[in-house]
Amino acid sequence: MKSDNPGKPIVFVVDDDPLVRGSVSSLLRSVGWDARVFASTSEFLAEQRPALPSCLVLDVRLPGVSGLDFQAELSKSDIRVPIIFLTGHGDIPMTVRAMKAGAVEFLTKPFREQDLLDAVKLALERDQSRIEADRASLVLKSRLETLTERERDIMGLVTSGLMNKQVAGKVNLSEITVKVHRGRIMQKMGAKTLADLVRMAEALNIRPPGS
Structure with a gap:
């Protein structure tokens, strides 16, 4: 009808x-x-x-x-x-x-x-x-597809509550490089704040690598 x-x-x-x-x-x-x-x-x-x-x-x-x-x-x-x-x-x-x-x-x-x-x-x-x-x-999900594998790993670590220095130690990068990745992740995901990114990670079930 x-x-x-x-x-x-x-x-x-x-x-x-x-x-x-x-x-x-x-x-x-x-x-x-x-x-x-x-x-x-x-x-x-x-x-x-x-x-x-x-x-x-x-x-x-x-x-x-x-x-x-x-x-x-x-x-x-x-x-x-x-x-x-x-x-x-x-x-x-x-x-x-x-x-x-x-x-x-x-x-x-x-x-x-x-x-x-x-x-x-x-x-x-x-x-x-x-x-x-x-x-x-x-x-x-479409925004997540734009992230590289390294960026996904860093997103999982950052949104788990780790500081940039701690993330750097986990992925064997300098703290400055982690900051650059973090900025790109925020931009690609359309997150204005860390809280926004944390909510997105929860919705997408993003976890730190190895967890």
């Missing part, structure tokens, strides 16, 4: 009840979100999902695979989309399982419209944060 609002966050709705699909999609579109509806999980999987913030409003009881099992399948396939469950027959173990697996909300039909809207807003914000974190990670 093509988007009526290209570029806007997308809410996918999977429910085998056409009345539920219709009412939920109408509610979502009434507040300006792009809603795409599916009668089954297989239809949803066949949909091309653009790299935009999105979430999935998913019925627990579906023909074939259950919503909870589908949640597990998505996780195994590394398809990361925040899920809001809808059910007419919820119970505590079911709710606990869904929430422990990362669901944003578990709503029992009939649900308050505002509860669903609040849950969707939270889910889209969560997915936006994930997308931004993924992009930042890609930028860091």
Whole structure:
């Protein structure tokens, strides 16, 4: 199903009840979100999902695979989309399982419209944060690729808390040469301060050589 609002966050709705699909999609579109509806999980999987913030409003009881099992399948396939469950027959173990697996909300039909809207807003914000974190990670990894092997070693030593003199002793270089390397590393990584570089090293899991 093509988007009526290209570029806007997308809410996918999977429910085998056409009345539920219709009412939920109408509610979502009434507040300006792009809603795409599916009668089954297989239809949803066949949909091309653009790299935009999105979430999935998913019925627990579906023909074939259950919503909870589908949640597990998505996780195994590394398809990361925040899920809001809808059910007419919820119970505590079911709710606990869904929430422990990362669901944003578990709503029992009939649900308050505002509860669903609040849950969707939270889910889209969560997915936006994930997308931004993924992009930042890609930028860091691309910057890391510009470092020489020696610079990576020095980055690992510097960000472990060693002084330039100590780093120099570890890599058999003069302290002045280490300072030059350190300056180049900061420039290539886009780090303004040592604290910035330490955070980058943590994000990239950079460790001192031999550790």
